[in-house]
Amino acid sequence: MAGFRNFLKAGHAPTLGAAFFYFAFSCCIWVMNGAMAPFISETYHLSPTQKGVMLSVPIFAGALMRFPLGVLAQYIGRKSATLVEMSLIMVALLFGYFVVDSYSSLLAMGVLLGIAGASFGVALSLGSGSFPPRYKGLAMGLVGAGNVGTAVSVLVAPALAQRFGWQAVYGIAAAAMLLPLAAMIAFAKEPDDVDSHATLREHVACLFEKDGWAFSLIYAVSFGGFIGLATFLPSYYYDQFGVSKVQAGQLSMLAAFMGAALRVFGGWISDRWGGVNTLSVVLLTIATTLVACGLAGGSLVATTLLVMLCFAALGAGNGALFQLVPLRWPLATAVAGSMIGEIGALGGGLVPNAMGLSRQYAGTYMWGFFFFAALSLAMLVMLRVMQIRWTRTWAEKGGRARSAH
Numbered sequence: 230m231a232g233f234r235n236f237l238k239a240g241h242a243p244t245l246g247a248a249f250f251y252f253a254f255s256c257c258i259w260v261m262n263g264a265m266a267p268f269i270s271e272t273y274h275l276s277p278t279q280k281g282v283m284l285s286v287p288i289f290a291g292a293l294m295r296f297p298l299g300v301l302a303q304y305i306g307r308k309s310a311t312l313v314e315m316s317l318i319m320v321a322l323l324f325g326y327f328v329v330d331s332y333s334s335l336l337a338m339g340v341l342l343g344i345a346g347a348s349f350g351v352a353l354s355l356g357s358g359s360f361p362p363r364y365k366g367l368a369m370g371l372v373g374a375g376n377v378g379t380a381v382s383v384l385v386a387p388a389l390a391q392r393f394g395w396q397a398v399y400g401i402a403a404a405a406m407l408l409p410l411a412a413m414i415a416f417a418k419e420p421d422d423v424d425s426h427a428t429l430r431e432h433v434a435c436l437f438e439k440d441g442w443a444f445s446l447i448y449a450v451s452f453g454g455f456i457g458l459a460t461f462l463p464s465y466y467y468d469q470f471g472v473s474k475v476q477a478g479q480l481s482m483l484a485a486f487m488g489a490a491l492r493v494f495g496g497w498i499s500d501r502w503g504g505v506n507t508l509s510v511v512l513l514t515i516a517t518t519l520v521a522c523g524l525a526g527g528s529l530v531a532t533t534l535l536v537m538l539c540f541a542a543l544g545a546g547n548g549a550l551f552q553l554v555p556l557r558w559p560l561a562t563a564v565a566g567s568m569i570g571e572i573g574a575l576g577g578g579l580v581p582n583a584m585g586l587s588r589q590y591a592g593t594y595m596w597g598f599f600f601f602a603a604l605s606l607a608m609l610v611m612l613r614v615m616q617i618r619w620t621r622t623w624a625e626k627g628g629r630a631r632s633a634h
Contacts (some may be wrong), residue, residue: 236367240360243416245368247409248356251311252375254409255348257382258318258402259291262339263460263581264386264481267467267474268395273332281585283332284460285578286339288453291346292574298347299567306419307355314351315410317344322406325399338399346456346574349373350567358420365555365562370496370548377489379459380482387463387478435565436572440557443615444550444565445572447508447608451546453576454515454601458543459485461581462536465594470529480529484536488544495548503627504553505616511546512609515539516602523598556624556631579604 262269263284270280302310321341329338352375357368389398435441462484466477499507518539525531551566558565584597620626
């Protein structure tokens with residue numbers, strides 16, 4: 230406990246708290262269409278493929294908007310950028326409340342929800358910016374735990390939709406966004422670190438390095454899998470097992486909460502055991518549990534337990550990967566993390582699409598699970614090949630930080 234108090238005193242704790250609150254609300258909004266997908270699908274009689282497209286649009290849009298928001302943050306400051314973004318999120322939610330009345334306008338709403346998905350890089354950079362290098366990993370992990378907002382969304386949104394209608398949830402969420410907006414104005418201050426003040430060339434530099442692509446592709450499985458599956462699960466539970474729309478959200482919440490909670494643990498265990506070692510176990514666990522999920526389509530209990538284990542691995546993987554980022558890019562951690570987050574998040578859009586296509590053309594979701602399991606195994610092979618060079622150059626064996634001599 231004394232160590233954690235020392236950590237809080239080392240930086241600006243109110244900014245850290247405001248960044249977490251902002252990121253948690255953003256994650257909540259980002260997956261809102263997924264949380265309400267059973268209601269939306271029933272209203273517009275969507276096919277599995279249409280449902281997959283509807284669920285993937287906010288994920289793709291959010292990933293693509295991360296970089297522009299990062300650039301904006303450099304011109305007007307990270308705190309100001311979050312205020313602009315939250316204001317735009319409120320406008321997007323009001324569009325959903327007043328305008329959405331068809332599948333095409335729903336897809337437009339999905340693009341607007343992507344604004345919320347852009348928050349990752351700015352939130353982590355703002356929250357960790359005032360902390361010294363030895364504490365940045367923990368600060369980024371705590372802000373990143375704002376992923377718990379996805380669990381809140383799949384738990385709360387279906388219950389509200391059941392009572393007030395799914396479009397009313399957009400209006401309720403717009404009003405709720407005033408809370409993180411007020412917290413950011415009242416408690417956050419702009420950090421004075423220089424890591425985030427990078428040029429456009431510096432931002433894209435890691436895309437011209439093998440390591441940059443390796444990290445991004447692994448993150449496409451860990452974080453992409455997390456956000457993609459969190460968005461898809463309410464539909465899967467509802468379609469596959471015939472549970473109520475609210476129960477589908479409750480079951481999805483169990484998994485999403487596991488993923489968010491284990492993110493900090495993934496960073497912590499990676500500091501001690503090594504990020505490469507942790508990611509190796511994570512990727513193997515993801516592949517194994519996804520194959521098992523595909524084969525356990527007849528058992529609600531088995532599926533729920535397997536999905537929770539899968540999400541625990543996904544969350545730990547997110548923390549483990551970002552334990553390695555500052556080791557590989559010690560002078561440009563925020564810049565590299567932002568670009569890895571940008572590319573990696575695109576992987577989340579593959580999940581609902583793969584699931585929808587599998588159901589539409591094979592009559593089962595099984596092949597969608599198998600597809601993402603194969604991607605996880607491919608990333609494991611790549612990691613084991615790449616780590617040979619990593620442990621000769623910038624990391625100790627297993628992916629631990631090099632000891633100072």
